[in-house]
Amino acid sequence: VQVMESGGGLVQTGGSLRLSCTLSGLTGAAMGWFRQAPGKERDGVSCIHASGHPSYYGNSMNDRFTISRDNAKNMVYLQIDNLKPEDTALYYCAAGLYNYCLRDSWSRGDTFYYWGRGTQVTVSS
Numbered sequence: 001v002q003v004m005e006s007g008g009g010l011v012q013t014g015g016s017l018r019l020s021c022t023l024s025g026l027t028g029a030a031m032g033w034f035r036q037a038p039g040k041e042r043d044g045v046s047c048i049h050a051s052g053h054p055s056y057y058g059n060s061m062n063d064r065f066t067i068s069r070d071n072a073k074n075m076v077y078l079q080i081d082n083l084k085p086e087d088t089a090l091y092y093c094a095a096g097l098y099n100y101c102l103r104d105s106w107s108r109g110d111t112f113y114y115w116g117r118g119t120q121v122t123v124s125s
Contacts (some may be wrong), residue, residue, distance in 0.1 A: 001025035001038050003116045008119030015083050019119060021076040021093030029094035031069060031076040035121075041063045042121050044107025046078065046090070077093035083123045090118040116117035 007019040021031065033045040046067040048055040055067050066079040076093060094112035103113055 001095065003093050003095055003114050004066075005116045005119035007092060008121045010122045010124065011083055012124050013084060015123070016079070016081045017083065017121060019078040019080070019091055019093075019121070021116065023076065023093075023095055023114075024076070026095055026114065027071070027074065028099050029114075030098055030101045030106075031067075031078075032094045032096060032101070032106060032109070033078045033091045034094060034109055034112075035087075035106060036092070036118075037086075037089040040089075042092075042109060043089075044109060047096070047101035047106040048076065049101055054101075055056045056101050056106060063085035083085060083121075085123045085125045087121060088123050090120055092116055092118045099114060 002024045004022045028050045032047040036042040044058040048067045064081045069076045088116050093116045095114040
């Protein structure tokens, strides 16, 4: 099983990015996006069920984040709009142990077994 993120980069405040996650060797898993900034704990950004619905977002995330998936392509996406400097972090994609997100605890990350190496998002002010 491999999880690989792409799409990060350096953008200006107010810009947008779409992060992509390629999953190979596994189907039918809930997928999550997480991020970690230097010196900070990892945050759960979003989780999406294997079917594509429903999806959940972390407490500190707002409607600037949109998760989606294309099961035919085994891809998961994270659209981030109106980027802010505080969004600067290494963004990780992960495949869950189940085909659904645990509504109250997915953001801890401990139900995700396969992790990518991350893609860096840097937002300049």
